[in-house]
Amino acid sequence: MLKVLILAGGSGTRFWPLSRRSRPKQLLALEGDRSLLRATFERLAPLVPPRDIWVCTTEALESAVAEQLAEVPRSQILAEPQGRNTAPAIGWSLVSMPREARSAPVAVLPADHRVADGDGFRKILATAAEIAASSERVLTLGVRPRWAETGYGYLEVGQLEDRLSGLRRVIRFVEKPGAESARRFVASGDYLWNAGIFVFRGTALLRHLERCQPEITAGLERIAADPASLTEAYAAMPSISIDHGVMEKLDDLGTLPLDCGWSDLGSWGALWDVLDKDGSGTAARGQVVDFGGGGNLLWADEGTIAVLGVKDLVVVRTGDAVLVVPRERAQEIRRVVSELEERGRDELL
Amino acid sequence: MLKVLILAGGSGTRFWPLSRRSRPKQLLALEGDRSLLRATFERLAPLVPPRDIWVCTTEALESAVAEQLAEVPRSQILAEPQGRNTAPAIGWSLVSMPREARSAPVAVLPADHRVADGDGFRKILATAAEIAASSERVLTLGVRPRWAETGYGYLEVGQLEDRLSGLRRVIRFVEKPGAESARRFVASGDYLWNAGIFVFRGTALLRHLERCQPEITAGLERIAADPASLTEAYAAMPSISIDHGVMEKLDDLGTLPLDCGWSDLGSWGALWDVLDKDGSGTAARGQVVDFGGGGNLLWADEGTIAVLGVKDLVVVRTGDAVLVVPRERAQEIRRVVSELEERGRDELL
Numbered sequence: 001m002l003k004v005l006i007l008a009g010g011s012g013t014r015f016w017p018l019s020r021r022s023r024p025k026q027l028l029a030l031e032g033d034r035s036l037l038r039a040t041f042e043r044l045a046p047l048v049p050p051r052d053i054w055v056c057t058t059e060a061l062e063s064a065v066a067e068q069l070a071e072v073p074r075s076q077i078l079a080e081p082q083g084r085n086t087a088p089a090i091g092w093s094l095v096s097m098p099r100e101a102r103s104a105p106v107a108v109l110p111a112d113h114r115v116a117d118g119d120g121f122r123k124i125l126a127t128a129a130e131i132a133a134s135s136e137r138v139l140t141l142g143v144r145p146r147w148a149e150t151g152y153g154y155l156e157v158g159q160l161e162d163r164l165s166g167l168r169r170v171i172r173f174v175e176k177p178g179a180e181s182a183r184r185f186v187a188s189g190d191y192l193w194n195a196g197i198f199v200f201r202g203t204a205l206l207r208h209l210e211r212c213q214p215e216i217t218a219g220l221e222r223i224a225a226d227p228a229s230l231t232e233a234y235a236a237m238p239s240i241s242i243d244h245g246v247m248e249k250l251d252d253l254g255t256l257p258l259d260c261g262w263s264d265l266g267s268w269g270a271l272w273d274v275l276d277k278d279g280s281g282t283a284a285r286g287q288v289v290d291f292g293g294g295g296n297l298l299w300a301d302e303g304t305i306a307v308l309g310v311k312d313l314v315v316v317r318t319g320d321a322v323l324v325v326p327r328e329r330a331q332e333i334r335r336v337v338s339e340l341e342e343r344g345r346d347e348l349l
Numbered sequence: 350m351l352k353v354l355i356l357a358g359g360s361g362t363r364f365w366p367l368s369r370r371s372r373p374k375q376l377l378a379l380e381g382d383r384s385l386l387r388a389t390f391e392r393l394a395p396l397v398p399p400r401d402i403w404v405c406t407t408e409a410l411e412s413a414v415a416e417q418l419a420e421v422p423r424s425q426i427l428a429e430p431q432g433r434n435t436a437p438a439i440g441w442s443l444v445s446m447p448r449e450a451r452s453a454p455v456a457v458l459p460a461d462h463r464v465a466d467g468d469g470f471r472k473i474l475a476t477a478a479e480i481a482a483s484s485e486r487v488l489t490l491g492v493r494p495r496w497a498e499t500g501y502g503y504l505e506v507g508q509l510e511d512r513l514s515g516l517r518r519v520i521r522f523v524e525k526p527g528a529e530s531a532r533r534f535v536a537s538g539d540y541l542w543n544a545g546i547f548v549f550r551g552t553a554l555l556r557h558l559e560r561c562q563p564e565i566t567a568g569l570e571r572i573a574a575d576p577a578s579l580t581e582a583y584a585a586m587p588s589i590s591i592d593h594g595v596m597e598k599l600d601d602l603g604t605l606p607l608d609c610g611w612s613d614l615g616s617w618g619a620l621w622d623v624l625d626k627d628g629s630g631t632a633a634r635g636q637v638v639d640f641g642g643g644g645n646l647l648w649a650d651e652g653t654i655a656v657l658g659v660k661d662l663v664v665v666r667t668g669d670a671v672l673v674v675p676r677e678r679a680q681e682i683r684r685v686v687s688e689l690e691e692r693g694r695d696e697l698l
Binding site for chain 2: 291308
């Protein structure tokens, strides 16, 4: 009975130069040989048949997404006229689903995350679906923190409500913390990483959306009344995330703890964390000559990378560009992309 | 009256991935837009007309060299059947010159060095030619050391023989010294860098060669008697440098001090030393996005290089490869080339 909505509209730049506007992260095979989108779909397959899967993406990516998910009915691949962040995307996707589908529990999840333990993941999703089916409750999955990560948001959680499922109430959302706070959060046991994976009955979420984001609901009603107004109405909706726009405003948001090797793969550094590494701690892809000092991520998409005497670096080579950045600073490469935008180097974006 | 022999047969690997077998260092434009070979030729032009210039190169490079030095008579571009180091190359080139040319002073110089002050360089060459013309003396030009370089050989010199020219006798050759010795050498004022630039009457050098390297002379005589034996006779000659094979064995080798911004450009690091740099100490060529910490050499022969948060690195990008190495370790890249040879990656060599 669980329906799934995969959010596949991201145009992230955090894997530049490999990721491009026309080939964003979710379409990349960062681990193994399947794209993150395809891996997400296959992870769901044992639990959710393709006819119960919807995908929200952008017009630019629509055909690539459809090609990768040939099993999903074409009408269920929804293309936003433009990206307006996750609250409009989720709202519009829900109203685009048939009434009986959105009355069922719906899991909303990003197309570009990593999950090592698919069984564990599906088990939690199924449990969340059961809880959501029998209530108006919105659930967010929280990842048990494995280290004091400062790159994730955290959920502060309350007392155990149900021993069997592990259900707890979310007390508050915490933005990316400093190192000291992160250590405290992890030590306390009262915090989970915010994974951005939600389960709710679609109709329940739409009621919350109406209360919290009436402008979005108004836009969705306008689109429903006049489908030709889609582009204009979409552009007029506030661009806001579902976290900020709805989840943080809920009184009884629930959470289930996820313990399945999750990563948002938010940077080349985060990818290095999860890739297989050699004895020196270097992860390599493609043609590489490695006389480095270890701890490197060497990614030769085209051509050959040779390193000597460097360590803890990310070196990525594509047919037209190369990036060199310390692993610990890989999250800053947005600056490189911005600079290329300013220079009008569209062919590299 | 001065004749010149340019040694342009090198197949150095120290500028990999930019330098390749078919495009070695002397054919690269490492400073400005002329190749080092062409710059060497043009540096000589005010002093030596093209008809007095000979070039020794390899068969593989012959046509590229001839193309770059169109002014030099084609018959004076000599192609060795194989590289046997500088002693055979110089001996064979001298016997290939007309008798009256090799009776004159001949300057032998590498095609791939850098000289900032062409006037000063020509002045020293002319002085050396005068001394050589009126004696049997062999001269080597020694560079006044500007720092305690451990990558060069040194010449220990004796007392001033002639105040006007600065002529001194070379007491001994010193191989690349350790840091401590190098500091002592520079502080003493009694040492010069060995630049590998020689001036002598060709006939005099051939007499020294006969005494020091009779096998080479025998090979040259065989070639003279039977030109068809060139390839075989060449292969049979000992592969030895003119420094080891002849210069170090001379009793009265003379030297003139050179003070003209000389560098052998022996590595990417040495190139960085002489290139124009920005305020952060970074030298860049080609399409570069630089958020680095300074002191980098960023060389984009094709495509774009983006760096962030790295310093004192060499990053070189060609159409098929990229090299990342700390500037201070750039002289070790021979290891990378050897590894590529072992893997049979001939297309990268």
